[in-house]
Amino acid sequence: MKIATWNVNSLRVRLAHLQQWLAVRDPDIVCLQETKVVDEDFPAQALLDCGYRAHFRGQKTYNGVAILLHERRRGEADDFVSDLPGLEDPQRRFLALTVDGVRVACAYFPNGQSVESDKFQYKLRWLAALQAWLPGEIARHPRFALLGDFNIAPTDEDVHDPEAWRGQVLCTDEERAAFRAMTEAGLQDAYRLFPQPARTYTWYDYRNFAFRRKMGLRIDHALVTAELAARCTACTIDLEMRKLEQPSDHAPVVAEFREDG
DNA sequence: ATGGCATGACAATCATGA
Numbered sequence: 001m002k003i004a005t006w007n008v009n010s011l012r013v014r015l016a017h018l019q020q021w022l023a024v025r026d027p028d029i030v031c032l033q034e035t036k037v038v039d040e041d042f043p044a045q046a047l048l049d050c051g052y053r054a055h056f057r058g059q060k061t062y063n064g065v066a067i068l069l070h071e072r073r074r075g076e077a078d079d080f081v082s083d084l085p086g087l088e089d090p091q092r093r094f095l096a097l098t099v100d101g102v103r104v105a106c107a108y109f110p111n112g113q114s115v116e117s118d119k120f121q122y123k124l125r126w127l128a129a130l131q132a133w134l135p136g137e138i139a140r141h142p143r144f145a146l147l148g149d150f151n152i153a154p155t156d157e158d159v160h161d162p163e164a165w166r167g168q169v170l171c172t173d174e175e176r177a178a179f180r181a182m183t184e185a186g187l188q189d190a191y192r193l194f195p196q197p198a199r200t201y202t203w204y205d206y207r208n209f210a211f212r213r214k215m216g217l218r219i220d221h222a223l224v225t226a227e228l229a230a231r232c233t234a235c236t237i238d239l240e241m242r243k244l245e246q247p248s249d250h251a252p253v254v255a256e257f258r259e260d261g
Numbered sequence: 262a263t264g265g266c267a268t269g270a271c272a273a274t275c276a277t278g279a
Contacts, residue, residue, distance in 0.1 A: 009278085010268055034278085036269070061269050062277070111279055119277095151279070170279060203279070206266040217279075249267075249279080 001257045002027040003104060005147035005220055006241075007203075007250035011035040011064070014248055015043055021241055022050050025254060028070045029099065031106030031147045035064030042066070057082045057092045065095050065148075067106050075100040087129035096137075102228070103141035107148035112169040120169060123151070127178040131185070138186045142227040146187060149250065150221050154179040154189065158218035160199065170219060187223035190235040190255040200237050203250050211242055222255040231258045 004027040008014040011032065022030070030052070035042070037058045047054050051071045058064035069077060077097040084094045084107075096105040107130070112123035138144050152175045156162035165171045183189065201216025210216065222235060238252040 013268070034268095111277080113277080113279085168279090205279070208265060219279080246267090 001029070001100075001102070001259055002254055003029045003031075003102070003145055003147060003222065003257070004252050004254040005031040005033070005106070005149070005222060006252035007033040007108070007149040007220060007248060009034050009036075009248040009250065011037050011043065011066070012041075013246065015046060017241060017244060017247070019046070019050050021238070021252065022052065022068075025238070025252075026070075027068075027254060028073055029102070029104055030066075030068040031095075031104065032066040032068065033064075033093075033106070033108035033149045034062075035066055036061060037064055053077075055080060055095060055097060057095060059090075059092045063092045063108055065092060065106050065108050067095050067097060067104060069099055073099050079103070084126065084129045085133050087126060089126070093126075098141065101143055103137060103144045105137070105144075105146045105148075107146060107150070109149060109151040111151050112175070114169050115167070115172060117169075123169075124174060124178075127175070131178065131181055134182060134185050134187070138225055142225060144187075144225045145228055145255070146182070146223045147221070147253070147255075149219060150179065151219050152176065152179045152221075153217045153219050154221075158201070160201065160215045160217070165217070170217060182223055186225055188226065188229040190222040190224050190229065190232050191218070191237070191253065193229060193232055194235060200239065201251075202237055202253055204242060206249050220250055220253050222253055224255065228257060231260070232256065233258055 056066035
């Protein structure tokens with residue numbers, strides 16, 4: 001089973017890239033962020049034509065999340081949740097559902113803009129609500145995965161220039177502490193279960209030839225419970241998608257799992 | 262030097278991203 005996450009930075013603009021990637025990678029479950037499309041305009045039929053059922057919550061202009069399920073996944077999506085429990089929030093950033101024995105949460109964490117900003121306080125509130133929600137889910141679902149654009153680079157190793165980014169939003173102690181709290185609650189960073197190529201990140205700024213210069217951050221993650229980690233066989237950042245014409249500034253992350261029961 | 266680039270709403274610039 002392959003479970004993936006991708007911040008597409010507008011599903012309308014990136015639909016052809018997504019379709020191409022689905023055909024090549026053939027994931028079972030895909031978490032999308034920054035769809036930037038209201039539900040009435042979500043390209044559900046185009047994705048169905050690719051073999052994927054979609055669950056989605058969008059809004060005008062900003063945010064928007066979706067979970068795609070390959071039709072080979074026969075199970076119905078159970079226990080569907082939109083919006084982070086315990087947080088009053090008009091922004092569409094969160095979905096969770098259970099399919100074929102795996103609970104998957106798709107999250108678009110707030111960016112935070114800058115540490116002085118009100119948006120950073122919102123990010124901390126959002127992180128606190130997530131932190132409050134996780135233990136129950138982990139206890140109820142031995143096979144639980146939290147994927148998405150976390151907008152947190154968990155360690156200096158996840159940053160092309162740690163000194164330049166020290167204390168900046170995405171790299172602050174508070175955000176990194178929140179990330180560690182998730183791992184201490186029982187989730188493992190699937191990417192770090194394996195040796196990985198150097199200077200490989202999930203986000204590269206559109207400006208200043210950042211991708212070509214390998215100036216990026218690893219802020220998109222797949223966190224999994226021990227039972228899934230034990231079955232995880234690979235976790236890959238699909239840099240090929242960042243090389244295309246008119247790419248998303250984020251690359252997909254794909255985690256693969258054995259299904260040996 | 263708070264810029265650079267991309268997207269969307271809107272109809273010239275502006276909010277937001279990270």
